[in-house]
Amino acid sequence: MDKATAARLDDRIERSALGDQFAFEEIVRQHQGMVFSMACHFLRDRALAEELAQEVFLNLHQNLHSIKSPEHLTFWLRKVTSHRCIDQSRRQKVRPQVSLEDVPEPSMEATENDLFLSEMLRRVVDALPEKARMVVILRYQEDLDPGEIASVLDMPLNTVKSHLRRSLSVLRDKLSRTLGEVSI
């Protein structure tokens, strides 16, 4: 984020805290992609993800006075979204839990279709435990390093690293079993 954008966003945060709805709208438009994507990749349900994202922004609206800077805003949104996603997933007992072994094997060559490979990866990640799943999302969607992920998820750094290692090993294993000769 460049200085001008940061200063502008800082101004928007201040104005929103004072009740300026236009400033709040701008903040929402700027961050809705991040919040919605995290929820959507985690829950794999667009409607549920939208509802959760709305709740996160409503919560933000009530807590705007505690936001100190644009960086703090992004951190706050990631943290609240992550925790809400994990809570939602735990509450959602009706959601069918698919074990890694039960993830269906693809019936066509992945190299022929990138969309197919992406979907395959998402399904494998979806079968991971909640915290490991969120670690992968924060690492690959938000491009955070393990230290940042640890602070967002209130988790020891070594736990984050081991989650990442294990998840990548599972993904590699599953995909190489599926794709065979394709080097991943």
Add this chain to the structure above:
Amino acid sequence: MSRLDDEIRKAFRRQQPSADFTERLLERVAMQPSPKPRWWQRLALLLEPPKLRWVAIGVTASLLLAIGAAQYRKLNQVVVQDDGKVAQTSPAPKPVDQETAGRTSASPGQETATENQTATRNTKHAATSSRNHRPALARLQKQQELKSEGEVAKETLMYALSIASSALNEAQKAVHDDGLKP
């Protein structure tokens, strides 16, 4: 960076919610009670242009009042200092001196001793009465001085208040006139 990393990144690219997401959210926000800003945020709000004028007027009026109060206090302090000076300049006569005077007057003879004793008693009485009356007079004088200085301070304060009041009236009129302009 491995190909797997790239593929995962591609799979977990950011997506956008539905087009009416923001509108729906803002509707829900409008239905919620607005969050209460903190005191420093309220202060910042007061310093925004339309309200700045009123703040300036209030500050001027408070300043004038503070100056008036400070002036009044200062005058009071001067009066107290004056009291101290008066007490020092007119000390009461020491009892030791009167006793020695009594003794010297009694020394010539026994005949005159009773007269001398009466005289001594009279002197003592006079000294005691003057000792009692002098502070009372000083107190009375000081009360009069205090009263006159209090009057002066009161006038100063009233003058400061009238300035503040006229400033407020002018500012209110100016704001009112501004409001009437198209």
